[in-house]
Amino acid sequence: MIARQEFITQLALLNDPSANNYPLPDACFENDRNRLREFLMSWFLLSAKKQSWYIPGMSRGEELWGHFYSADVDRDQGMDAREWQEYLRKNKTYNVKHQKETDKMRLLCLSALVEEADRDGNGQMDFAEFRRIMGERFAPSRKVCSVAGTAAKAADGAERLLDCRACVCACGKWVCSEDTCDEDDADPEDDPDEDEEDPEDDPDVQDLRWF
Numbered sequence: 001m002i003a004r005q006e007f008i009t010q011l012a013l014l015n016d017p018s019a020n021n022y023p024l025p026d027a028c029f030e031n032d033r034n035r036l037r038e039f040l041m042s043w044f045l046l047s048a049k050k051q052s053w054y055i056p057g058m059s060r061g062e063e064l065w066g067h068f069y070s071a072d073v074d075r076d077q078g079m080d081a082r083e084w085q086e087y088l089r090k091n092k093t094y095n096v097k098h099q100k101e102t103d104k105m106r107l108l109c110l111s112a113l114v115e116e117a118d119r120d121g122n123g124q125m126d127f128a129e130f131r132r133i134m135g136e137r138f139a140p141s142r143k144v145c146s147v148a149g150t151a152a153k154a155a156d157g158a159e160r161l162l163d164c165r166a167c168v169c170a171c172g173k174w175v176c177s178e179d180t181c182d183e184d185d186a187d188p189e190d191d192p193d194e195d196e197e198d199p200e201d202d203p204d205v206q207d208l209r210w211f
């Protein structure tokens, strides 16, 4: 169940007709992140026995350490999203058909997982942080995005337009596309200095002011 104010905000965002004209940015939503986590938990478990470092009788924690150690190629005791992705790629966990698309989404979701794990905020996971989020009992966070200038909150997956950019709320943050208003500009050399121009005189700007 969601709060009434949140519901109203969501409804307003849903009915925003201009939102349809904008391509939404790629983003890893909480649901994607959590599904990837579950996939990885079972993959780590199933694939441990096939690894060169595997010793029969290893505990779950030791198996996770084996994966972590192998993924941490620069041996700085930390795993970031790129090391994680490279480790998964080497172990052929990809559907080759959709490799490119998978690569992009995987990296976004691995980054979201690292962020979820990274309690000391150094941008990567140490083994304790990694082990914690790969634990059966770990409950992934649920976050909302604040809507600037209001007390309203947007739920994961909500869409909105912000300064000519299409944004989606993903894992507690607004992820935005490029500024689409700039694309309509002709040669930028011909534009007068924007700082000195009165926005009211520019028909393009007038049209867009309601954002």
Ligand SMILES: [Ca+2]
Residues within 6 Å of the ligand: 072, 073, 074, 075, 076, 077, 078, 079, 080, 083
């Ligand atoms: Ca590392």
Ligand SMILES: [Ca+2]
Residues within 6 Å of the ligand: 117, 118, 119, 120, 121, 122, 123, 124, 125, 126, 129
């Ligand atoms: Ca960390």
